[in-house]
Every structure is written in structure tokens, then in C-alpha cells.
Amino acid sequence: MRQAGTYSGLLSGGLSGRTGPHSLPLARIKKIMKKSGDDVKMISGEAPILFSKACELFIEELTQRSWMMTIQGKRRTLHKEDVASAVMATDILDFLVNLVSNSSHSMDNPVEVETIATSKS
Amino acid sequence: MEEEQDKLLPIANVGRIMKQILTPNAKISKEAKQTMQECATEFISFVTGEASDKCQKENRKTVNGDDICWALSSLGFDDYAEAIVRYLHKYREVERERSANQHKASGPEQENIEDSSHVSCQPQQQIEARKGIEFRILDKGNGSSFTNPS
Numbered sequence: 317m318r319q320a321g322t323y324s325g326l327l328s329g330g331l332s333g334r335t336g337p338h339s340l341p342l343a344r345i346k347k348i349m350k351k352s353g354d355d356v357k358m359i360s361g362e363a364p365i366l367f368s369k370a371c372e373l374f375i376e377e378l379t380q381r382s383w384m385m386t387i388q389g390k391r392r393t394l395h396k397e398d399v400a401s402a403v404m405a406t407d408i409l410d411f412l413v414n415l416v417s418n419s420s421h422s423m424d425n426p427v428e429v430e431t432i433a434t435s436k437s
Numbered sequence: 438m439e440e441e442q443d444k445l446l447p448i449a450n451v452g453r454i455m456k457q458i459l460t461p462n463a464k465i466s467k468e469a470k471q472t473m474q475e476c477a478t479e480f481i482s483f484v485t486g487e488a489s490d491k492c493q494k495e496n497r498k499t500v501n502g503d504d505i506c507w508a509l510s511s512l513g514f515d516d517y518a519e520a521i522v523r524y525l526h527k528y529r530e531v532e533r534e535r536s537a538n539q540h541k542a543s544g545p546e547q548e549n550i551e552d553s554s555h556v557s558c559q560p561q562q563q564i565e566a567r568k569g570i571e572f573r574i575l576d577k578g579n580g581s582s583f584t585n586p587s
Contacts, residue, residue, distance in 0.1 A: 340450050344443075345481060349500070351444060352482035356489045362502040362528060363488075366521050370484070370509065371477050373517050375451060376458040378476060382469070383459055393464040394455075399472045408513035411483050412476050 338368040345371070378402060378409070445478045484508045502528075 345364040350356055379394070381402035386394045400416040403409045442448075452470045459465070488500050488508035502525045510518035 339454060340446055344446060348444065348446070348478055348481045349485045352485040353489050355493050356485060356500060358499040360499050360501040362525065363500055363505050365528065366502050366505045366525060367481055367484075369524050370505070370514075370517050370521055371446065371480060372454055373520065374480050374514075375454045375473060375477050378473065379455045379458050382473075383463065386463075392462065393466055394459070394469045395466050396468040396472045399469055399476065403476070411512075412479060415475055415479055416472060 338365065339372050340368045342368060381406065445474050446481075448474050451477060484512060484514075487512055 342364040345367045346359060349359055349363065349367070378399065382394055382398040385398035385401040386392070389398070396416075403412045403416045448470055451474045452465065455465055455470065455473060456463075484505065485500065485508075488504035491504055491507060492498070492500050506518050506522045506525060509515075509521060
């Protein structure tokens with residue numbers, strides 16, 4: 317089980333959006349990590365810090381790839397579909413394929429919604 | 438719905454990272470930010486799962502930084518792994534120095550690094566002071582970090 321004090325100092329410190337040099341809140345990252353599986357028991361203090369950096373790289377990369385799709389479509393607004401296209405075009409993003417095609421907020425793509433919604437141009 | 442948001446990375450942070458990497462005139466739809474939020478969250482779960490499996494196999498209870506680096510590489514994010522390994526070593530170096538300095542000066546926080554795989558209590562002040570570790574890993578002008586075998 318969790319050791320008292322091992323993580324609390326690192327992660328409790330007023331992470332109300334303010335994360336010091338990290339662009340993503342460490343406590344949230346740790347929560348997501350813990351939720352990822354039952355066998356995730358203990359997490360060292362450095363792991364969320366590394367993920368803060370890794371996620372930043374990930375978001376930057378996926379955003380750039382998505383933007384390339386936007387440009388190809390001669391548009392200036394990055395849409396959900398551009399992210400989906402970028403995922404489809406990249407092998408190592410296979411783990412996201414279901415996520416981008418099952419997305420529940422389908423305002424950009426009314427066709428996916430089962431109930432009749434007002435069509436959006 | 439609010440509970441759902443708790444399980445994702447905050448959309449404000451995600452949106453900011455997205456905005457910073459694009460040109461100033463680029464616009465991002467709300468749904469695109471939400472999708473990215475979900476993708477990045479899934480990325481954490483995915484990599485953590487892989488790292489956790491390794492720990493289980495090796496009968497270790499704690500997922501540490503090396504496991505994350507290994508998992509990144511194992512899942513195809515080689516370029517990230519490289520950058521993160523450097524980041525990790527730099528981080529540990531800073532931690533060691535900080536720990537060494539603690540013995541000299543009387544700092545308000547006590548910090549013990551028990552072994553290389555555990556990093557103990559680090560109060561928020563220390564995190565904020567550690568701005569020096571922030572260094573550019575990605576050259577923005579460069580192409581992709583994803584290894585995409587054709």
C-alpha cells in the first residue's frame with residue numbers, strides 16, 4: 317500500500333492549475349496513472365514529472381500532425397477530424413484509433429449521432 | 438460530467454500546449470481540444486500499463502522513471518524515450534545536488550533519497566525552484582518524433 321509522505325509532498329502542493337515549471341498538473345497525472353490498471357500500486361515521484369514532459373511532447377507532435385491535415389483541407393481551424401486523420405496515418409498511434417472514432421462529442425460530425433441532431437455545417 | 442473531467446488532463450493546459458506549437462493565426466476547435474485531452478490521457482494510461490506490466494514481471498512494486506522510459510521505447514515512442522531519459526538524468530542530478538546542499542545549509546525541507554528508484558517528499562517550493570531543469574527537448578523546426586515505419 318501507499319507509504320505516507322512519499323508522494324503527498326510532491327503532489328499535494330496547491331496544484332490548482334499552477335504547476336511551476338511543469339505544463340501539466342502532477343497530481344492529475346498520478347491519478348490517471350493509478351487508474352490505468354489494478355496492478356499499478358506505487359508510483360515513484362519522478363514518474364509524473366517525466367509524464368508531464370512526455371505528454372507535452374505527445375500533444376505537440378499530434379497537434380502538428382493534425383494541423384497538417386487542416387492545411388491539406390485548406391482550413392485554418394483545427395478540427396476533431398484532423399486529429400482523427402493524424403491518428404489513422406500514424407502506426408504508433410493505433411492505440412487511439414477507437415478513441416477518435418468513438419468520440420462522444422460529435423458536434424463536428426453529426427452523422428455519428430444516433431438521435432437526430434440539428435445538422436451543423 | 439464533472440467527475441469525468443477529473444479523470445482527464447485539464448483542457449486549459451492541453452489547449453495551451455496546442456496553441457503554443459501552432460502559428461498565431463491558427464484556430465483550434467473546442468472539440469479538437471477535447472479529443473486531444475482524451476488522447477493525451479490515454480497516452481498516459483497506455484504507457485503506464487506497459488511500465489506496470491514490466492514491474493509486475495520483475496516483482497517490483499514501484500513504477501519508476503526508468504520504467505516509463507523503457508515503456509516509451511517499447512511502444513514505439515523512441516524519440517520521446519531519448520529526450521525523457523536525458524530529462525530524467527538531469528532531474529536526478531538536480532536532486533542529488535539539492536540533497537547534498539541540504540546537508541550544508543539548513544533548508545526548511547528535509548529530503549532523503551533512499552534509492553535511485555524512489556524520490557521522496559518534494560514540497561511544492563522545491564518544484565517551483567527547479568526551473569533550471571526546464572530545457573528545450575524538441576527543436577520546433579524539426580519534423581516528427583514519431584517513428585513511423587513505412
